Each structure stands twice: as C-alpha cells, then as structure tokens.
Amino acid sequence: MKRYLAVFLGILTAIGGFVDIGDLVTNAQVGARFGMSLAWVAPVGVLGICVFAEMAGRVAAVSHRAVFDLVRERLGPRMGFLNLVGSLAVTFLTFVAEIGGVALALQLVTSVHHLAWVPCVALLVWFVLWRAKFSAMEDVLGLLGLALIGFAVALWQLGPDWGDLAQQALTVDKPGPESWTTYAYFAVALFGAAMTPYEVFFFSSGGVEERWTAKDIGVMRVNVFLGFPLGGLLSLAIAGCAAVVFLPLGVSVETLGQVGLPVGLALGKIGLAVVVLGFVAATFGAACETGLSVGYSIAQYFGFQWGKYVRTREATAFHAVLVVAALLAAGVLMTSVDPVLVTEFSVVFSAIALPLTYFPILVVANDPDYLGEHVNGRVANVLGVVYLVLVVVVSVAAIPLMVLTRMGTA
Amino acid sequence: MGSRSSDRRPLLGSLLLVLALVVGCAVSEPEPADWSESSARALESAASAVATARLALSGEKDGDLWRSYAVVLLADAEEAAGSAADQVAVVQTPRGREKRAEQVRDLLGRAEDAVRAARQELVAGKPITAERLARLERLRQRLLREAGR
Amino acid sequence: MSTMDASLHLLDRQVIDVDGRLVGKVDDLELTEEDGALVVTGLLLGLGALLPRFGRRLGPWLNSRYAQISVSHAARRVPAVIDLDVVDRVESGVHLRVAREGLLRPRVQGIGGPVRHRLGALLDLPVRAASGQIEPGRRPRVLDVRLDHRPGESERCEVAALLVGAGRPGALLGYDRGRVGAPAPVAGLVAWLHRHSRLVDWGPGVEVDWERGEVTVTAAAETRPLRPTS
Incomplete structure (x- = not known):
C-alpha cells in the first residue's frame, strides 16, 4: 500500500513539476494568436521528453551516471566543454526566467513591483537549495504545482465550443493573418517549452540523488509516461483558455497577469487564487530545478562532489556554484529586463541546445557496458532515432525562424 | 603572395568599418509599405492593450479579480499602449502619408489615455461604469478596423 | 586477461572513493616505460591534466594561461596522481579502496627515475x-x-x-x-x-x-x- 502511495505521489509531482514559466507563457501566447491550431506540438514535445527522460533515467538508475557525466565520457573534454557551455547558458537563462516568473506571480498578489521581489526570491531559492531535503522540496513544490489544474477547470467553465476547438486542433486551422513562418516559429517555441533540456538534467541527477537502482526503472517509467503527458494536458488547457478568451478579441499575451486572467473570468477570485498559487509553486519549483541543474552540469563535467544526498560541507564547491548562480540570476533580473522576454528567449534556445545532450544519451542508452540487459529495446530506438532527426531539424531551423519572424513579432 | 594579401587585410577591414558606419548612421526613411505594416502592428498592440484593460475592469466589476491583480494588469496594459505609441512616433513618416500618420498617432494616443484613465479610476476606487467598458470596447474595435484586421 | 580501451573506458570517468563520495574525473592517465612496455601506473586529476587535452594548439595555450594565473606556484601545471594500486574496480566509474581526504598530490619524481608519459x-x-x-x-x-x-x-x-x-x-x-x-x-x-x-x-x-x-x-x-x- 505504501509503495502504491509512493508511485501515486511520484506521478502527481511529475504532473505538477512539468509546467514551468516557459510552458505558461508560450502556451498562452500561442493560444491567443493561433487558437488550438498548434495543439499538435504539445503531444509531439511531450512524447519527446518522455523518450529522452526515460533513457536518461534508466542510465542513471543502472549506472548511477547523470547526463553530464555521460556527455564528457562520450564526447571527450573539448566537445564536452562546448556542450557544457551551450547547455549551461540555456539552463541559466531558464533559471533567470523562473526566478523572474516567481517575482511576477508575487507582484500579482501584492502589486509590489516584481523587481522588489527578485532579491527575496533569489535568496529564498538559494536557501531552499542549501537547507531543504531533496525529496521534500520536490514533493511539496510538485504537489502545489498541481493547483494549475485550475486551468482545465476554467476551460470547462468557460464553456467553449468543443467541436470548434477540436476542429482547430485537427485541421491545423491557422488564423488567416498569421504567416506560416510565424506559425513554424511558434511551433519551435512550443517544442522547446515542452522539451526543456534542464528537465532531463534534473531528472537523471535526481535519480542519482534518490539512489535509484535497476529495481526502480518500473516506477520511473510510470512517472514519466503518466506524469509528463498529464502535465502536457495542463499545457493544452492553458492554451485553450487563452484561445477562448483572447483570440476573438485580438489580445496578444505579454504578461503573466494575462495568462491567469481567463481563470479569474471563469472561476472568480478563489479559482484565480488557486492558479496564482500554482504559478508561484510551478515557477519556484522550476527555479530550484534549474538552479540545481546549473550546479549539477558543472560538477558533473569537472567531477567534484555534487548533490543534496551528501552533507553541504561535503559538496562545498557545488554549493558555491549555487550561490554564484543565484546571485548572477538576481543580477541579470535587476537590470530590469522583462522576465517574459527572457522566457521567450529561453524556450527557443532550449530547442536549439537540445541535440547537444540528446545525442550522447541516445548512444549511451545502447551501450551494454553501462546498462547491461537494460539497453534500449527496439521501440526505444525507433522513437529515439525519429526524435534525433526531429530535434536536429528543429535546432537548425530555430535561429533562421527567429531572425525571419523577429521573434514572432513580424 | 602571402605577404601582399596580409597587407591588404587592415585596408579591407577599415573599408568595411567605414561602410558599416555609413550604413548604420544614415537616417533611414522607411518604405511606405513597411511603414503601413509597422503602424498596423502598433494599432493591433494598442487594441490588445485596450482589450486587456476592458477585461481587467469587467473582471474587477464582477468580483472575479482582486484589486491588486487588476491594477497590475492595467499598469502593464498602459505600458503596452505607451510602447505601441512610441513605435510609430520614432519612425520617420514617408512622404505623402503625413495625414494618415497624424490619424494613427491620434488614435494611439487615445488608446494610451483611455487605459491610463481606467487605471487611475481603479486605483482611486471609483465605481466602474458600464459606459466605460462600452467605450473601451468601441475603441478596441476602432483600432482593429484601422489596423485593417 | 581482459582488455579495455583507455579513452573509452577510463578517460573522463568519475573517480569515487571508498565511501561513495566523488573525487574528480580521470583527466588523464599516467603511462610509464617499463622494459619496452608502456604500463598504466596512475590516474591523473586536475586542470593541469585536463587542459592539455583540449587540442594540440589550444591545450598548451590554455595550460600556460592557467599557470599564469598564479606564477608563484611552481607545480601548478603538475596534476595530482592516484596510483593504480588503490583502484578497487572499474565500472561506469572508477572506484577506489581509500577515502578521498588528502588523497590528491603530485608525483614526486627523482632524477633517473622511470620515463613517464601521458595518455593524452x-x-x-x-x-x-x-x-x-x-x-x-x-x-x-x-x-x-x-x-x-x-x-x-x-x-x-x-x-x-x-x-x-x-x-x-x-x-x-x-x-x-x-x-x-x-x-x-x-x-x-x-x-x-x-x-x-x-x-x-x-x-x-x-x-x-x-x-x-x-x-x-x-x-x-x-x-x-x-x-x-x-
């Protein structure tokens, strides 16, 4: 009984932990501009993250090696370093965006300007990373993140024409004035939001933190293949709410306040409060995950002790990196850069950086030296190769699309 | 051969630099088509800001939003309307479009004023009238019509 | 007899001490000439071992910049060495049979000692x-x-x-x-x-x-x- 509870808890936290500032902003933006015509990207991205995370999780469970261990082992110090720099830049950008997201969410509650919140949030994130127990952090924030189910309830309460929404989704019915390049750009952004590389760094390092063994592969798979898709449904609900409320009015979503507005209109103050709590939990949880991922990546490349499974003073360098990362992120935000803009960049650069870590994981997942009998089966490899092609194509297309569409503003 | 081509490198570099400076510093007058496109885009974002303001006000009126949430929404919308107005104000108007430019600037100014007034009234705690909501809706439709969408 | 590929199975692997704590990466391997054979005698750790592996031009350049940061350290470019004797087993990581405290120190090489090279x-x-x-x-x-x-x-x-x-x-x-x-x-x-x-x-x-x-x-x-x- 206790074991089933643990599995259930794992699924719930996977759902709550799936959505972050990138998903919130991108899905609402796309819903407001394109209705449900880009809805197909969510399942494609979610299946991709499932394939990627399952491989990385399996390697972590069997060999106790996390993503950047493998990157350096397979690609060597030089390619590995370039890879580290690229992935780290994207993860840090996401970290900045998440902290900004927490500050924006707190601004909605208090109407105190988000810049005043930034130092407090950065300090709190650092404190949690320093003191909190790994599993407690993951469970509490993941469960609170479930409050975002409010979006699904709101969509239902808004009483949309479901047939119309389904038709938009199935017929890829792009609104007339938008061009196909803009459409493609937002498809890349949505893909990047769903398949953020840090999720996999965190997932595999978390597996090492929680001392998974080959016996835990089954539970890990259940979490991935149930938790992530259900989290993906939340993304669709966010897009749906924006499509119903904003698309007919011609509103473009540029702030976090707008993302939550449909929920307020549909469910009133209580519903809005629940969803804003979800904003805070989801972005705060993701801020912890990205912050840790920054430390994990650097430590795993250079080999020094990392992780919260040892005492803080046994992993001093790792905790020093976390302090510096939190300070830097707060510093970036204090230049009064718009966190929503940082988010828009972070999701596109996530899509660009994806092949860097995806490819080495795919190779190692086939190596019996690491995995013994648990190497990729036929299904994992067919999906793995299909997604290898897909992430490379998306990565190559992202920058030209970004320039051509001026980040979707043209 | 090698030494001659390396002699030329600084020359080539300075030529490129001069070219870049000339191109970069010249006052550019946008093509009329580009100008229409960018003013249409500014009108659209102003319409978006006005629509957001109206949703925020009506949400507050119906008790769906708490005060600080609505204020933040309105402040952001005000900023968006302001930057839409700036977008057109900073661009040189192409010849023959002066009248149209005047009209666009006037509309964008009205949008900005309307959103600001809405924010001020909300902060001052004045009751939100149906009349104000209707006016914002009319303004939004006008902006979108002018944008040609 | 078992074979392994040095670069594939040893280089860049995680070094783990007897208590499961992380020590560092195998940044390079020490090779010693012994009557015609080239024998692996130690694991090299530290930036002094890692940086030269960044390529035949970039590596030495990076290494000399690294030494330049603190010219008063004579042994800055000399990496630490872990003798192969203390290696317990090689799996996906290299497990040692000793604790990590005070483990890393450079090799003290007397005059006329054996000729040593780096795998890198x-x-x-x-x-x-x-x-x-x-x-x-x-x-x-x-x-x-x-x-x-x-x-x-x-x-x-x-x-x-x-x-x-x-x-x-x-x-x-x-x-x-x-x-x-x-x-x-x-x-x-x-x-x-x-x-x-x-x-x-x-x-x-x-x-x-x-x-x-x-x-x-x-x-x-x-x-x-x-x-x-x-």
Whole structure:
C-alpha cells in the first residue's frame, strides 16, 4: 500500500513539476494568436521528453551516471566543454526566467513591483537549495504545482465550443493573418517549452540523488509516461483558455497577469487564487530545478562532489556554484529586463541546445557496458532515432525562424 | 603572395568599418509599405492593450479579480499602449502619408489615455461604469478596423 | 586477461572513493616505460591534466594561461596522481579502496627515475604508416589505446594496441567494441566512417616520437581490422 502511495505521489509531482514559466507563457501566447491550431506540438514535445527522460533515467538508475557525466565520457573534454557551455547558458537563462516568473506571480498578489521581489526570491531559492531535503522540496513544490489544474477547470467553465476547438486542433486551422513562418516559429517555441533540456538534467541527477537502482526503472517509467503527458494536458488547457478568451478579441499575451486572467473570468477570485498559487509553486519549483541543474552540469563535467544526498560541507564547491548562480540570476533580473522576454528567449534556445545532450544519451542508452540487459529495446530506438532527426531539424531551423519572424513579432 | 594579401587585410577591414558606419548612421526613411505594416502592428498592440484593460475592469466589476491583480494588469496594459505609441512616433513618416500618420498617432494616443484613465479610476476606487467598458470596447474595435484586421 | 580501451573506458570517468563520495574525473592517465612496455601506473586529476587535452594548439595555450594565473606556484601545471594500486574496480566509474581526504598530490619524481608519459599526449597523434598498413591519404591518428590487464603475477595494465583511424579520439563513440550496434543508423554511420580504421599491435614496428609528436608504423607491425569478425 505504501509503495502504491509512493508511485501515486511520484506521478502527481511529475504532473505538477512539468509546467514551468516557459510552458505558461508560450502556451498562452500561442493560444491567443493561433487558437488550438498548434495543439499538435504539445503531444509531439511531450512524447519527446518522455523518450529522452526515460533513457536518461534508466542510465542513471543502472549506472548511477547523470547526463553530464555521460556527455564528457562520450564526447571527450573539448566537445564536452562546448556542450557544457551551450547547455549551461540555456539552463541559466531558464533559471533567470523562473526566478523572474516567481517575482511576477508575487507582484500579482501584492502589486509590489516584481523587481522588489527578485532579491527575496533569489535568496529564498538559494536557501531552499542549501537547507531543504531533496525529496521534500520536490514533493511539496510538485504537489502545489498541481493547483494549475485550475486551468482545465476554467476551460470547462468557460464553456467553449468543443467541436470548434477540436476542429482547430485537427485541421491545423491557422488564423488567416498569421504567416506560416510565424506559425513554424511558434511551433519551435512550443517544442522547446515542452522539451526543456534542464528537465532531463534534473531528472537523471535526481535519480542519482534518490539512489535509484535497476529495481526502480518500473516506477520511473510510470512517472514519466503518466506524469509528463498529464502535465502536457495542463499545457493544452492553458492554451485553450487563452484561445477562448483572447483570440476573438485580438489580445496578444505579454504578461503573466494575462495568462491567469481567463481563470479569474471563469472561476472568480478563489479559482484565480488557486492558479496564482500554482504559478508561484510551478515557477519556484522550476527555479530550484534549474538552479540545481546549473550546479549539477558543472560538477558533473569537472567531477567534484555534487548533490543534496551528501552533507553541504561535503559538496562545498557545488554549493558555491549555487550561490554564484543565484546571485548572477538576481543580477541579470535587476537590470530590469522583462522576465517574459527572457522566457521567450529561453524556450527557443532550449530547442536549439537540445541535440547537444540528446545525442550522447541516445548512444549511451545502447551501450551494454553501462546498462547491461537494460539497453534500449527496439521501440526505444525507433522513437529515439525519429526524435534525433526531429530535434536536429528543429535546432537548425530555430535561429533562421527567429531572425525571419523577429521573434514572432513580424 | 602571402605577404601582399596580409597587407591588404587592415585596408579591407577599415573599408568595411567605414561602410558599416555609413550604413548604420544614415537616417533611414522607411518604405511606405513597411511603414503601413509597422503602424498596423502598433494599432493591433494598442487594441490588445485596450482589450486587456476592458477585461481587467469587467473582471474587477464582477468580483472575479482582486484589486491588486487588476491594477497590475492595467499598469502593464498602459505600458503596452505607451510602447505601441512610441513605435510609430520614432519612425520617420514617408512622404505623402503625413495625414494618415497624424490619424494613427491620434488614435494611439487615445488608446494610451483611455487605459491610463481606467487605471487611475481603479486605483482611486471609483465605481466602474458600464459606459466605460462600452467605450473601451468601441475603441478596441476602432483600432482593429484601422489596423485593417 | 581482459582488455579495455583507455579513452573509452577510463578517460573522463568519475573517480569515487571508498565511501561513495566523488573525487574528480580521470583527466588523464599516467603511462610509464617499463622494459619496452608502456604500463598504466596512475590516474591523473586536475586542470593541469585536463587542459592539455583540449587540442594540440589550444591545450598548451590554455595550460600556460592557467599557470599564469598564479606564477608563484611552481607545480601548478603538475596534476595530482592516484596510483593504480588503490583502484578497487572499474565500472561506469572508477572506484577506489581509500577515502578521498588528502588523497590528491603530485608525483614526486627523482632524477633517473622511470620515463613517464601521458595518455593524452599519445591520443590524437598523427600516424605515419608504411604502405599497405593503413589506408593512406586519410590523415590517420591515434584514436584510442587498447589496454591489456593481466591479473595474477604482474598485475600490470599495459598498452597492447593502438586504434588508428581518421577523425578524433572519441569519434568512434564506443561503436568499435562490437557489442554496440544500435541504433542502427548511428552505428552504421560510425562503422562506415571508420571502415579504414585499424588496430596496430604494440611492439616491434611501432615507434612513438614523443618529442615531435608522431607515431611511425613500419611494415614490421601487426595490424588488423577493428572488429575481429568483419
């Protein structure tokens, strides 16, 4: 009984932990501009993250090696370093965006300007990373993140024409004035939001933190293949709410306040409060995950002790990196850069950086030296190769699309 | 051969630099088509800001939003309307479009004023009238019509 | 007797102490000349070992910049060494039989001691081969070094063969060992790219010029394809 509870808890936290500032902003933006015509990207991205995370999780469970261990082992110090720099830049950008997201969410509650919140949030994130127990952090924030189910309830309460929404989704019915390049750009952004590389760094390092063994592969798979898709449904609900409320009015979503507005209109103050709590939990949880991922990546490349499974003073360098990362992120935000803009960049650069870590994981997942009998089966490899092609194509297309569409503003 | 081509490198570099400076510093007058496109885009974002303001006000009126949430929404919308107005104000108007430019600037100014007034009234705690909501809706439709969408 | 590929199975692996705590990465391997054989005697850790592996031009440049940060340290470029004796077992990481506290210190080398090299200095070296030994015109390089480990009387882990082919160390991605064949498109591509790569047995006919940075393979050397079956 206790074991089933643990599995259930794992699924719930996977759902709550799936959505972050990138998903919130991108899905609402796309819903407001394109209705449900880009809805197909969510399942494609979610299946991709499932394939990627399952491989990385399996390697972590069997060999106790996390993503950047493998990157350096397979690609060597030089390619590995370039890879580290690229992935780290994207993860840090996401970290900045998440902290900004927490500050924006707190601004909605208090109407105190988000810049005043930034130092407090950065300090709190650092404190949690320093003191909190790994599993407690993951469970509490993941469960609170479930409050975002409010979006699904709101969509239902808004009483949309479901047939119309389904038709938009199935017929890829792009609104007339938008061009196909803009459409493609937002498809890349949505893909990047769903398949953020840090999720996999965190997932595999978390597996090492929680001392998974080959016996835990089954539970890990259940979490991935149930938790992530259900989290993906939340993304669709966010897009749906924006499509119903904003698309007919011609509103473009540029702030976090707008993302939550449909929920307020549909469910009133209580519903809005629940969803804003979800904003805070989801972005705060993701801020912890990205912050840790920054430390994990650097430590795993250079080999020094990392992780919260040892005492803080046994992993001093790792905790020093976390302090510096939190300070830097707060510093970036204090230049009064718009966190929503940082988010828009972070999701596109996530899509660009994806092949860097995806490819080495795919190779190692086939190596019996690491995995013994648990190497990729036929299904994992067919999906793995299909997604290898897909992430490379998306990565190559992202920058030209970004320039051509001026980040979707043209 | 090698030494001659390396002699030329600084020359080539300075030529490129001069070219870049000339191109970069010249006052550019946008093509009329580009100008229409960018003013249409500014009108659209102003319409978006006005629509957001109206949703925020009506949400507050119906008790769906708490005060600080609505204020933040309105402040952001005000900023968006302001930057839409700036977008057109900073661009040189192409010849023959002066009248149209005047009209666009006037509309964008009205949008900005309307959103600001809405924010001020909300902060001052004045009751939100149906009349104000209707006016914002009319303004939004006008902006979108002018944008040609 | 068991074999392993130095670059694939040892380099860049995580070093873990007896209590499961992390020590560092295997940044390089120490090779010692012992009566004609090249024997692995230690793991090298630290930036002084890592930076030179960033390439034949970039590596030394980075290393000298690193030394320049603090010129008063005489031994800044000298990496720490972990003797092979304290290595317990090699899995996906290298497990030691000692605790990590105070473990890392540079090798104290007396005058007239054994001649030592670094694996990193051998990898990526261009190979000049006698005709017929290795496909010419493909700029062959040392891609990896196959090690023989003989448990028992000598307990030595010594260089048995060089993997020579086009590309850079690591370019084989582990597909040369014959056990990994999936995913098929990637494995096929790597196999095709390395269709001319060869194993060159260590011994007569193989000369390493450490000063000039070049390996010479004469007609006397034994060469064979990477996979015994194909």
